[in-house]
Amino acid sequence: MKPFELTIAQAMDDMAAGELSAVELTESCLSRIDEIDEKLQAFITVDGDAALSRAAEADGERRDGRAGALCGIPFSIKDLLSTKGVRTTCGSKILENYIPPYDATVVANIRKEGGVILGKVAMDEFAMGSTSETCAFGVVQNPNRKGYVAGGSSGGSAASVASFECPASLGSDTGGSIRQPASLCGIVGMKPTYGRVSRFGLTAFASSLDQVGPLARSVTDCAALLKVISGYDRRDSTSVNRDVPDFSLSLKKGLAGVRVGVPEEYFKQGLDAEVERVVRNGLEVLKGGGAELVAISLPHTEYCVASYYLISSSEASSNLARYDGVVYGYRDDRAESLIEMYKETRSKGFGDEVKRRILIGTYALSSGYYDAYYKKASQVRTLILDDFKKAFEKCDILVSPVIPTPAWKMGENDNDPLAMYLSDILTISANLAGIPGMSVPGGVTREGLPVGIQIQGDHFGEEKLIRAAYHLEQELNLGPLSLDI
Amino acid sequence: MKITKDEVLHVANLARLTLSDKELEVMTGQLDTILSYVNKLEELDTGTVEPTTHVLSITNAFREDRVTDSLSREESLANAPLHNGESFKVPKII
Secondary structure, three states: OOHHHOOHHHHHHHHHOOOOOHHHHHHHHHHHHHHHHHHHOOEEEEOHHHHHHHHHHHHHHHHOOOOOOOOOOEEEEEOOEOEOOEOOOOOOHHHOOOOOOOOOHHHHHHHHOOOEEEEEEOOOHHHOOOOOOOOOOOOOEEOOEEEEEOOOOOHHHHHHHHOOOOOEEEEEOOOOOOHHHHHHHOOEEEEOOOOOEOOOOEOOOOOOOOOEEEEEOOHHHHHHHHHHHEOOOOOOOOOOOOOOOOHHHHOOOOOOOOEEEEEHHHHOOOOOHHHHHHHHHHHHHHHHOOOEEEEEOOOOHHHHHHHHHHHHHHHHHHHHHHOOOOOOOOOOOOOOOHHHHHHHHHHHHOOHHHHHHHHHHHHHHOOOOOHHHHHHHHHHHHHHHHHHHHHHHHOOEEEEEOOOOOOOEOOOOOOOHHHHHHOOOOOHHHHHHOOOEEEEEEEEOOOOOEEEEEEEEOOOOHHHHHHHHHHHHHHHOOOOOOOOO | OOOOHHHHHHHHHHOOOOOOHHHHHHHHHHHHHHHHHHHHHHHOOOOOOOOOOOOOOOOOOOOOOOOOOOOOHHHHHOOOOOEOOOOEOOOOOO
């Protein structure tokens, strides 16, 4: 095995045994990036020199007996998490040259545990999209099939991990943006409970929905990374002050007595037959491991897309008001008045999808429409949350598809934003309800495209997700994906 | 029609965006489709339902009022498109 092919757990073992150095591992990942990324386009910025010097430090820390939990492990970071001194674009022209003066808390946590940051990866502009095609700096490919989307918005995170450019990445999930690309690229991804992980330094899209989470090639790695990024942060007053469990201890707990809810609304029309086959097989595997399957209804599922796009766009229209050409970012300096400068800066700096959502959100919050749109959507959000509360009285976790289809060809939904929004129907309820959700590889379609299985749980129920995901991973034993880069 | 071109122009002005004629045409059609779809929420009677704005009931996250580290002036100005070493500079307001 080449170093870049190792998982976090394997690389940690090899480095602890003295068979591999952090510098060798980092060099291996950097040369992999050098070899394939021109075609793959996962990275927006590669920070090779800094990565190599951090790796050398990590080797020193290991020699001195001070190795952290991720000592010498290379990462890619979604380009909306602040990295001190390293350009952070959010996939947008308006932040093309923005260099943050501080690290996001999750980035600082990774560095503190010895993690090596290779660079920043592609995403839909400001995380608004489901394919990463709205990125202003090139479109990342699906590593499993040329010309197919990697998913989004954390498409660069998922593609960089699936293609062995790095063993793991941090992404963000506002409506499925970790789970969906993880599913389409054939890796593990988790959106933790809202409040489990600090959002300080995460560029805000929809503040009541956004959450940072890990993407990796194994459930074990995902659990290890989740532990490092979780916990209360005084800089994020919505982060929750409660103990962080050692998620790795849950891996092998088995499924005896676990009630697995099967939400009927997630298996309705529009679900691809191949996706359904993979997910139903996963359910049988869970049953074989001792879990009990329970039929569940989440009756307001069909309203989640409408509720979500009103709430997320409303919050986005407010959050993105800060990009006005004054304090940082692009400015159109030809304008003569302040208002004209704002307008020209924003109109030239933002792409179409971002403008569309700002307009929807501004409309929904504007005088005379607030009650009909934003308030109504927030009330429906309560109904969706209540659906889950009732469900978790009858089951411990919910298992379903992540997205109704496998990956599709680039450009297919270019002129139909609503069709794209509707593809998020199986992931966005978790964000509206603030519950954790995970995608774990379940198999491939006949054409060889990866299909993920989604596991959702009650607030702060990540340990149960990890137990079920690990069981699926071990029993399915899928082996490596066949890459096509 | 859920939304007219004039309304889109009004909202664009509120959001400090300008739209070309072609953008206005396309955007109005797309917003109309999206707003027609979200009208689906009208099927639900939400008369007595409390709205949810945050899923976890954290209220008043207080902390001690202590001075901690903050960015230096140089760091704060480093990304500014235009500044004079002390302040951000913008086009004339009045």
